Amino acid sequence: MYALIKREIQDHIAYFIGAAVFSVVFIIISFSLISRYDSRNPPVFLIGLGVPAATIVIFGICAMGATQMYLDRTRKISALLSTLAVSRNRILLARIITGILTILILLVPLTIAAGILVRIFTPPVPMFTGMVFEISITVYLMAFACYCIGLQTGWNSNPLTPSLGALFLTCIFIPLILIKGFGVHIVVILVLFIVASLLRTWHTFMKTSL
Amino acid sequence: MKPLIKGPALNYPVKVFATGFVVLTLLSIPLFWFRFICQTSLSVRMPDDAKGVRIEPSSLVPPEFENDPNVVSHSIVSASIPEEKGLLSLGIFDYFFIARFPGGRRSNVYFFHSDRDCMYFDKKTGQIVHLYTEKQIMPDKTTKEKIVQLYIGPEGVSETPASTVGRFISPIIDRGWIENRWVDIRWKKLRDLILYDKKLRCFFKINFNQRTVIKGPKLGEDYRRHEPIQIGILKKK
Numbered sequence: 001m002y003a004l005i006k007r008e009i010q011d012h013i014a015y016f017i018g019a020a021v022f023s024v025v026f027i028i029i030s031f032s033l034i035s036r037y038d039s040r041n042p043p044v045f046l047i048g049l050g051v052p053a054a055t056i057v058i059f060g061i062c063a064m065g066a067t068q069m070y071l072d073r074t075r076k077i078s079a080l081l082s083t084l085a086v087s088r089n090r091i092l093l094a095r096i097i098t099g100i101l102t103i104l105i106l107l108v109p110l111t112i113a114a115g116i117l118v119r120i121f122t123p124p125v126p127m128f129t130g131m132v133f134e135i136s137i138t139v140y141l142m143a144f145a146c147y148c149i150g151l152q153t154g155w156n157s158n159p160l161t162p163s164l165g166a167l168f169l170t171c172i173f174i175p176l177i178l179i180k181g182f183g184v185h186i187v188v189i190l191v192l193f194i195v196a197s198l199l200r201t202w203h204t205f206m207k208t209s210l
Numbered sequence: 211m212k213p214l215i216k217g218p219a220l221n222y223p224v225k226v227f228a229t230g231f232v233v234l235t236l237l238s239i240p241l242f243w244f245r246f247i248c249q250t251s252l253s254v255r256m257p258d259d260a261k262g263v264r265i266e267p268s269s270l271v272p273p274e275f276e277n278d279p280n281v282v283s284h285s286i287v288s289a290s291i292p293e294e295k296g297l298l299s300l301g302i303f304d305y306f307f308i309a310r311f312p313g314g315r316r317s318n319v320y321f322f323h324s325d326r327d328c329m330y331f332d333k334k335t336g337q338i339v340h341l342y343t344e345k346q347i348m349p350d351k352t353t354k355e356k357i358v359q360l361y362i363g364p365e366g367v368s369e370t371p372a373s374t375v376g377r378f379i380s381p382i383i384d385r386g387w388i389e390n391r392w393v394d395i396r397w398k399k400l401r402d403l404i405l406y407d408k409k410l411r412c413f414f415k416i417n418f419n420q421r422t423v424i425k426g427p428k429l430g431e432d433y434r435r436h437e438p439i440q441i442g443i444l445k446k447k
Binding site: 126127179181182196200 | 224227229236304312322325330331333
């Protein structure tokens with residue numbers, strides 16, 4: 001299993017580096033934004049930088065799932081691995097663990113930074129108690145849900161479908177945060193969506209002949 | 211290694227349900243936006259006259275009263291479409307600007323004007339912390355601002371965090387008290403705050419001037435169905 005995960009990481013090392021770089025970028029933006037914040041003269045440049053960076057990250061996570069499945073489909077990676085007495089369950093599980101690792105590399109430092117910033121810069125009033133947790137859990141699940149969309153659209157031999165399909169579905173799905181905000185409701189929806197997506201991916205992956 | 215998911219998870223109906231749920235979720239989002247745009251557009255374009263109706267006399271009162279020549283004003287029934295909240299009705303704006311904002315339904319901060327003028331429930335200590343400034347007249351007739359910091363628990367009021375005042379668990383306070391607070395401060399006399407603790411099932415009356423807390427009788431088990439959810443002007447639907 002460890003070897004499978006290692007191979008997945010090596011195959012998609014660009015995403016890991018990207019996640020680490022964007023994590024640092026977001027931490028710098030957050031610190032600069034809060035330390036320089038002035039309601040009369042808000043740092044528009046930093047906000048402007050954060051929005052496209054967040055968009056790239058979301059599409060990047062989705063693209064990682066799509067790439068993993070697309071490369072497998074076109075290069076017959078799991079067909080080759082199956083000849084080495086590795087079960088397809090394990091191959092997919094290693095793939096999903098790799099995806100989760102990427103999301104964690106991106107978001108865990110950011111969550112820690114957010115927690116520190118809230119402690120340093122907010123008044124000693126429990127105004128933001130629970131907010132960091134609620135927002136973080138929603139963002140983690142949303143990122144993983146986007147990754148799951150990538151996994152589903154990626155299992156296709158036509159190169160246009162994974163890229164455009166994932167892009168289109170992510171654009172539709174992300175505004176769910178706008179509609180539901182943060183909290184229990186969106187967490188339940190996202191968990192159900194993730195479970196359904198993983199079941200579907202698992203079923204498709206297991207039943208497709210290699 | 212045994213397969214992680216076997217049997218039912220790999221059944222075709224499971225895939226159908228999973229696909230159905232994914233499609234339903236993804237389809238419901240554009241449908242929501244479509245409804246949102248239609249609703250907002252309708253609300254903006256609808257003339258004001260069409261947004262409400264007023265019936266006078268209401269015909270709900272018996273004719274002998276309604277037709278009485280001594281009646282000063284007849285009965286009225288009116289109904290109106292509530293103002294469209296627009297973007298504020300979206301979950302993310304509701305979360306940041308209403309629910310989590312001081313005084314919001316999911317905030318432990320009852321009001322926050324500054325570090326020196328606020329009131330909140332501290333979950334760790336189980337006490338309500340109230341900070342405000344009081345003007346003191348000194349012997350040389352000059353005025354000096356003094357910061358008052360009160361820690362309120364079910365057993366009393368303290369000027370320092372003390373466990374002797376006890377712990378609230380899930381308090382709800384009279385929101386009307388906050389609205390009237392400015393007037394009270396101007397008159398240098400804060401009125402009593404009524405508070406109810408959902409877990410302790412008791413009403414409390416807090417007197418800030420005498421620094422006392424009066425505990426009401428515990429609501430009996432028979433009244434489980436009648437749980438207070440708000441004190442003062444009701445805003446919940």
